[in-house]
Amino acid sequence: MVSSNGPETVSLTVYRALDRGEQPINKNWPQGYALITETRTVAIPAGESLLRFEGVAEGMFPESAIVTGLPKGVREKNRDARLLSPSGLVDSYLKRQVSLTRTDRATGKVRQQAAVITAGPNGGVILQTADGYEALRCTGLPERMSYGQLPQDLSAKPTLSVITHSDQPVTAKLTLTYMASGFDWQANYIAHAKPLDAGSVGKGKVDVFAWLTIANGGNQSFVNANSMAIAGEPNRERRAEQARPTGSGLSLRCWPAQRTHQVPFRPAFNPDQDFGEDNRGGVMYDSAVAVSAIDEENIIVSGSHLRAVKMAQPKAVIVAEQENLGDLKLYRIPEPVTINAKGQKQVAMIVKPDAVFDRVYSANVDNFYEDYGVSIPMSIQLRSDNKTEKGLGLPMPSGQLLLFEDSQFGPLLAGESVLADRAVGDEIDLGIGSSSDVRYSLTTIARTKARQKLKVVITNARNEPVNVEIEIPYELKGSHKHIPKIDGMPTWKATVPANGEANLHYELKLEN
Incomplete structure (x- = not known):
């Protein structure tokens, strides 16, 4: 029997979980997969040998394993899934x-x-x-x-064993390639919105930064791995769930030896219990705790004292390089990194300062049978085109986006959104919340069996003009040239002056 304790070099290519959608990575066992390539140098004796590759990925698909470099190939493969543990x-x-x-x-x-x-x-x-x-x-x-002896079927590490044959002793440099589950990756966007451009309506610049996060759910670390991530959805057939290697600590439970009245009473945790107030009814602060946010401006928040801070921009030390892989996109980390067991590795993926975005306030009046007559906040949209002239012009994988804006108290979270996969040239439309300053109300002016006249009033309490859009998901009656169709939806666009209002009148065709 010949054992290889671990690889000399390793490459890791991670594919996203296909059905995860907008959900975050499953930290306990990521649902994506990876293609792993290892090189190992092994001394093979003459004759038939059992060769053990120790330390392979926990979620290895043994049927996918390919070993090259053996004198006469592989006669048999086995995966040892039972691990040495209590x-x-x-x-x-x-x-x-x-x-x-x-x-x-x-x-x-x-x-x-x-x-x-x-x-x-x-x-x-x-x-x-x-x-x-x-x-x-x-x-x-x-x-x-x-225990009397170590059971032969227990391995200290996940192991792939192969049976091979050699006519003479040889030292071979082997390449082991296989697929494994328990990996995933995602893009996480951080956007910093700057003040709107003076003299324009709704136009501004946004610093766009994205992290590439690679997750390893197994108990094996990949040291100095050449790491890559694949964006897109390659065709992959469903397979039976792979049995994960066994191995864990013992969870021992004992009934208390005392009498019932001697067992200490521990009340159940009450999620409604308030741990954050002192006897004055205010939030409790620990003045001994100091939290520091560091950038070139030297920013400190300490105890209950708060000073204005400037947005601490992420610094891109390593940026993943984007390449084409057929119709897919490959992101290569330019230098080897270590992806620890049960851990995540983050490197910069996209760095695009001063991307041009338009701020639009929108609403969809999908309330044919209800006349609210009340003021409703409008949704805030950030829109741009994924083009070079807009400061972007690169593939943008799907991921969560956090938008920050500066305030007198420092950078504050202004909204969250989800960015879908966007190719170069695609439109980017991010919904980041609703506005308390820009609102609309809908009222019915007249109604008969054949038609309904409605009025939308938009009010703008901001000190600058805003662009608004009203979508009407119904069939309009008559000619409404001021309400064109955009993607098949009647959509009215207007600019509402600062501290002003705008009115929209339209008529719907009713079914008899």
Whole structure:
């Protein structure tokens, strides 16, 4: 048997989870997958050999594994999925004898006795000794179990084993390529909106920054890995759920040895309990805690004292390089990085300062049967074209977006949105919340069996003019040249002056 403890070099190409949609990455077990390529140098003896590749990814698809560089190829492949762990040992020794060592607290005397594991490892371990049945570590005495030998079917690491043959001893440089589940990646956008351009209506610039986040849900780290991420949806057939390697600690539960009235009472957690107020009814501050936000302007927020701060822009030390892969997009991290077990790695992905966006206030009057007659906040949209002249002009993978705007108290969150996949030249439309300053109201002026006349009043309480759009998802009666159709939807556009209002009259055709 020949064992390879780990790879010399490794490349990791991560594909997004297909059905995740707008949901964040599953931290416990990411639902994407990866293509992994390793190189290993192995001394192969003459004759038939069992070659073990230790430390492969936990979610490995063994049927996808390809080994190149062997003198006469691979005769047989096996994946060792049972890992060496406390629970794995208990499971392997179920109905078998172990040695139990206990220390008396009073005398310090150590006593050993034979025991048979009758149940475990989930929910506890039940032992049968000469004294009867008992649960492990529930006697109050220090105790441990010893096992006669290491079970052959347990591995310290996830392992792929292959059987090969060589006519003579040889030192071979092997390449192992395989697919594995338990990986994912996503783009996370941070946008910093600057003040609107003077002399224009609704036009401004936004600094667009995106993180590339790669998640590894397995227990294996990838040290100095050449890492890439693939954007797009390659065709991949569904397969049966892959069994993950077993291996974890023991979760032992014991019934209290005291009488019921001696067991300490621990009240259940009350989510409505208020932990954040002092006896004065105000928010409780710990003056000993200082939180620092650092950038070139040296910003500090300490205790209950708050000073105006400037937006701390992310600094792009490493930026992923975008390449074409057929109809897909490949993002290559330009230098090796370590992606730790159960961890995430972030590097800069997109850095586009001063992208041009238009701020538009919009509403959809989809209330044919209801006449609200009340003032309703309009939605805020940031719009641009993914073109070079707009300061963008590059593929933009889907991801969550946070928009920040400066204030006298520093950068504040102004809205959240979801950016869908956008190719070069596509329109970008981000809904970032609603406005309390720009509002609309809808009233019915007249109604008959054949038609309905309505009026929309838009008020603008801001100190600058704003652009507005009203979508009417119904069939209009007569000619409304001032309400053109955009993507098949009658849409009225107007500019509402500062601290002013605008009126829209239209007529709907009713079904008899």
